[in-house]
Amino acid sequence: MARWPDLATLELLVQVAELGSMGAAAERLGMTQPAASRTLARFERRCGLTLLERSPRGSRLTSHGALMVDWSREVLAAAERMSLSAAALRRERSAQLRIAASMTVAEYLVPAWLATFRRVHPDVGLDLAVLNSDDVVAGVAAGRHDLGLVETTRLPNRVHSMVIGRDELWVVVPPQHAWARRSRRVTLAELARTPLALRESGSGTRRVLEDALAEHGLAAADPAAELSSNAAVRIAAAAGAGPAVLSEHAVRPSVASGELVAVTLAEGPLQRELRAVWIGGARPIGPAGDLVTTILR
Numbered sequence: 001m002a003r004w005p006d007l008a009t010l011e012l013l014v015q016v017a018e019l020g021s022m023g024a025a026a027e028r029l030g031m032t033q034p035a036a037s038r039t040l041a042r043f044e045r046r047c048g049l050t051l052l053e054r055s056p057r058g059s060r061l062t063s064h065g066a067l068m069v070d071w072s073r074e075v076l077a078a079a080e081r082m083s084l085s086a087a088a089l090r091r092e093r094s095a096q097l098r099i100a101a102s103m104t105v106a107e108y109l110v111p112a113w114l115a116t117f118r119r120v121h122p123d124v125g126l127d128l129a130v131l132n133s134d135d136v137v138a139g140v141a142a143g144r145h146d147l148g149l150v151e152t153t154r155l156p157n158r159v160h161s162m163v164i165g166r167d168e169l170w171v172v173v174p175p176q177h178a179w180a181r182r183s184r185r186v187t188l189a190e191l192a193r194t195p196l197a198l199r200e201s202g203s204g205t206r207r208v209l210e211d212a213l214a215e216h217g218l219a220a221a222d223p224a225a226e227l228s229s230n231a232a233v234r235i236a237a238a239a240g241a242g243p244a245v246l247s248e249h250a251v252r253p254s255v256a257s258g259e260l261v262a263v264t265l266a267e268g269p270l271q272r273e274l275r276a277v278w279i280g281g282a283r284p285i286g287p288a289g290d291l292v293t294t295i296l297r
Contacts, residue, residue, distance in 0.1 A: 005043065005046075005072075005075075007075070007076065007079055008029075008039075009039055009040070009043050010072035010075055010076055011029065011072075011076060012025055012026075012029060012031070012036055012039055012040060013040060013043070013051065013065070013068060013069055013072055014069055014072050014073055014076065015028055015029060016036075016040070016052065016059050016061075017061055017065070017066075017069045020058045020059065020060070021058045021059060022036055022037055022040075022052075022054075022058075022059050023036075040052065047068070049062075049064045049065075049068070050062050050064065050065075051064055051065035051068055052065055080280065080281075081280070081281055084279075084280035084281060084285070085285065096124070096125040096126075096127065096287075097124055097125065097126055097127070097146055097147070097286075097287040097288060097291065098127045098129075098144070098145045098146045098147075099126065099127065099128050099129070099145060099146065099147050099148075099149065099291070100128075100129040100130075100131055100135075100136040100139050100140065100144075100145040100147075100148045100149070101128065101129070101130060101131075101136065101148070101149040101150070102130075102131065102132060102133040102136055102149065102150045102151055102152075102203070102204050103130055103131075103132060103199075103203065103229060103230060104151060104167075104204065104205060104230060104246075104247045104249065104250060105149045105150065105151065105274060106128065106130040106149075107130075107230060107249075107250070108247070108249035108250065109149075109165070109249070109274070110128065110149065113291070113294060113295050114126060114128070114291075116294050116297075117290070117291050117294045120290075120294065121287065121290060124287050124290075129145065132199075132200065132202045132203045132204070132228075133150040133151055133152040133202065133203060133204035133207065134152070134202035134203075135202065136148040136149070136150050136277070137150060137152065137154075137155060137156070137159060137277060140159060140277050140278060140279060141156055141158060141159050141279060143279070146278065146284075146286075146287070146288045147276060147277070147278050147284060147288040147291060147292070148276065148277040148278070149164070149274070149275075149276055149277075150204055150274070150275055150277060151167075151204030151205065151207075151208060151247075151272050151273070151274055151275070152204040152207050152208075152275075153211075153272075153273065153275070154207065155275075155277060158279055159277050159278070159279055160277065160278055160279065160280065160281070160282065160283075160284075161275040161276065161277045161278075162275065162276055162283075162292070163273045163274070163275055164274050164275060164276045164292065164295045164296060165273075165274040165295070166271060166272065166273055166274060167247050167248055167249060167271075167272060167274060168247075168248045168269050168270065168271050168272075169205065169208060169209065169245050169246065169247060169248070169269075169270035169271075169272065170245070170246060170247075170248050170251050170255070170262045170263075171186065171191065171243055171244070171245050171262065171263040171265060171270075172234075172237055172243065172244050172245075172246065172251050172254070172255065172260040172261065172262055172263065173237065173243045173244075173260065173261055173263055174237065174238050174239075174240055174259075174260060174261070175258065175260075175261055176240075177240075177243070177261070179243065179261075179263045180261035180263065185263075185264050185265060185266040186263050186264070186265055186266065187265070187266045187267065188212065188213060188216050188218060188265060188266070188267050189216070189218060191213070191220075191243070191245075191265070192213050192218040192219060192220055192221060193221055194221060194242065194243060195221050195222060195223060195224035195242050196220065196221070196223055196224060196242050196243050196244060196245060197223065197224055197225040197227065197233050197236040197237045197241045197242045197243070197244040198220075198223040198225070198226055198227070198233065198244070198245070199226075199227065199228070199229075199230070199233055199246075200226055200227065200228045201226075204272070205230075205245065205246060205247060208270060208272045209245045209270065212270050216267070223242070224236075224241050224242030225241045225242065230246055230247065230250040231250075233246055233250075234246060234250060234251055234254060234260070237260060238254065238259050238260055243263070245270070276292050276295070
């Protein structure tokens, strides 16, 4: 080939291989199908190879095409690493780290993490956004945040993640509630049937509960109250609005004071992973990587 291949053409070829259709690949990349077909036909002429076998049922890779797709993935991955590394160098130069954290993580864990980070990296400016888990992940995927700190495991493919900690969800009720006085453990089926005081849809806390119920073929009843902060849910539960399911960090002081009682589940505790999320390489780089290292120490 006289010239180096265009990255957009390589991405198109990879998408055709993954989706099995020129039309689907074109749609994903925001192209028309005729434009996509012309692009790959020009690429085949330049290569002097037939890369795709085209039929009414779709496009299938030839043996040469399969090799070209493998090489294209390597080139695209290298280009992405270069782009992300350049962006990280720009951020290092400007010494600014944009973080987004879910509400539970931001309230109870982030302050200590950032205090430790500042002692080691005093020149890095920190910008913290507190959102629910879905919004954190969406912001990271869109490039609005360099690093996200969440409880959810439902992540889009282009977002990377790693476990940075764990916590447990506690079912809590006021002392006068029937569950607080009985010796028999509460089952997930009972929990599912009971209107609860819950965080809003999109929060990691609520999603962990919904996933745990779904694993047992259950779905939560309509909530007794749907609130946008841990404090509001805790207060509603203490006032008798309904049992609540919250992070141990959010309710431990209230349980210790006797304001709330932690109820044991028959199926065992609801545990979850806390994750750092980012886009790019296998590990976060620059100040984002430094913060993850600080958290893991």
